[in-house]
Amino acid sequence: MPAASPTKQPHEPRTRRPFRTGGGGRPAHRGAPRRGRPVFTTRRGLTIAAFMAPAALFVAVFTYYPMIAGSQMAFRNWKLSDLTDKSFVGLQNFRDVFADPAWGTVLSNTAVWVVASIVPQLVIGFALALWLRRRFRFRGLYQALIFFPWAISGFLIGILFRWMFNSEFGVVNDLLQRAGIIDEPVTWLADPDTAMAAVIVANVWYGVTFFAIMILAALQSVPDELYEAAALDGAGKVRTLFQITIPYIRTTLALTVLLRIIWIFNFPDLIFGMTGGGPNNETHIVTTWMIQITQQGDYGRASAIGLLIVASLLVFAVFFLLATREKSEKKSAKKGERS
């Protein structure tokens, strides 16, 4: 390829193109921003299309096609036990979902699962990030250790915690008993309430990492001058945190929380490994419930649940983004007035 451009000179700025620019023969200034837009000739368009084709095709075949095929399953009698009758059933699958006596429990469990997981994850993750930001001996090692859980599969974590919370042979009861906190072993996974608490503890342990990573990265972008100025103005630690650190990394925080909410919502692995949704189906969240129905071979009903999940997450994401954006825009508008 390089041989094809004999006119190219070593220190020519980038504006001198791989692409023909719209500015015609206007001379390019050294270091000047690129002027004009590349003209889309048919030929160039085709080249671009050709380069994009493989990726686009793969995405179409492996992402969009299954999605669309999956969505139409939701409106059909699509049961693996008998695929000879895949007739259209309208909204029947959705009605079945709503009529299921377990649906209410599943929904409230999902809410508890998401909220009770995200809050401690955020708080502990934030604290860890603040702590890891300081320089101390072996900081790199500590960072690696703290980020380690993120590299483990959710299902595996589920199995590990299933053993840790095992009432008779698990380490959790053993420690609590040795510490004198409990007398009798707690039947963690055998009681629906404690089972939910146990899966949430496991999830918090797992998710703290991601918050720590993201917030630490954001913290490193806060200029030290701000802290110096705050210190000169006599701001204490708490005030610095709430008036400098948090406002400065607000966008990262909001996006991380949004991402995590979606991921926690869509994170059946841990619950599946740990309790399988039991006892008595009382630790199921929407996604584990969907898997359970897939196992029954009822792909129609499972797809209906899948569509409901996608729809509710979409609505949620839009509202969340609007809400957080409005706040930061108002803030910057205010700042503008002040200056």
Add this chain to the structure above:
Amino acid sequence: MRRTTAALALGTAATMIATGCSAVSGGDDGTVTLNMVESLTNPTRTDLLDDLIADFEEQNPKIDVNLISPPTEQADQKLQQMLQSGTGVDVLEVRDITVGPWSTNGWLYDMKKDLKGWDGWQAMTENTVSAAEDSGGRTYYVPYGFYGLSLFYRTDLIEEAGFDKPPATWDELLEQASAVHDPGERRYGYAFRGAANANSNVTAVVGAYVADKIDPANAFKVKDGSTIFAAPEAQDAVETYFRLYEQASPDSSVSWGYPEMVEGFSNGSTAFLLQDPEVIAAVRESQAISEEQWSTAPLLTGPSGKTVQPLATAGWGVADAGEHKAEAVKLVKFLSQGEASLTFTKENSLVPTQKSAAEDEFYTSGPWATYVTMTEHPETYLNVTQPRGVAWWTEWEQKADADVQKVLLGKMTPKELLAEWDAYWTEKWAKEK
């Protein structure tokens, strides 16, 4: 230049798609390649299958076998997708719980005619021959072995508690397990199954209590056509069984599934365990208990002195869409008889399909002897078939497991459980007609 690049890009895309979609088929020299897909995959078993396949290929130089081993958890779903697409499968592992739906969808080939007059049948146990045929007389798979329950027990613990032999009935089990049980000392009587598959042990105990009038072709029915759950004996059965939880099992066994049960027995804390033969290997590896401290006993009987053996099974079948059926059947035959079959059941801890196993040292001694005893006394250990092939089997298991947990959590009585189960099956069977 650009044109060349564009052509190259398109070409690459086309190649990638084409290679992704083409199926591996036979070579030019008349060699046939069979794709074989297993379902209950585990690494040791895959190695074992590879060895057996190598023997087969040596005997049949014109046939190549390509073994595909998806991870167990997704294997059946993968298989379904492959079968649905109609390519890529010739020989496959069919389970008693998948044969129903898969044959309904027309994905399995009926080997009945191909296996007519096959000498392999003579060498097989009665169980195997009857399990190879479905209710319509079709042969969709030849069983490679059986999973069946026996009682694992601690010889030393029951002796300490004053018993000179293992329990033979469910009542005796309750008595012995309760005597051993001492949670303060972290010693438990019985490894109760409360989580995944909890229903299977409840149906086993109900079956034992109604053994006298059970329908062998459908072990959820008694001979008059009603469900076993409606029989008066069933009430005693579940009450005894749930008493086993209250009096002799760890509280948390509501959430005990396979791993906890096996761990409880092999770490030496639990005296009794009802499990499949594959556990023998796991217990033998235990550091906590030695060979002299445990043994196995036959399945527990009901008050009539009889019980039922609901054997779960799986085997090798042929895909209907496969192009090389004759070769595929040949492979199924090879795996289902003689040394290949015996090796497979031995190394995979399965109840054997070959009659000759009864004389095999491996099966006549130690913990395996129990299985031979049960096979040799079909009048006490009745061979029955549970309706595991019905379309709603998974739905049933999920529902039944939740119901068992409801009883354990005190949210349902054993009586209500039986009424629920009776209603469930009566309704399903009525709809089927």
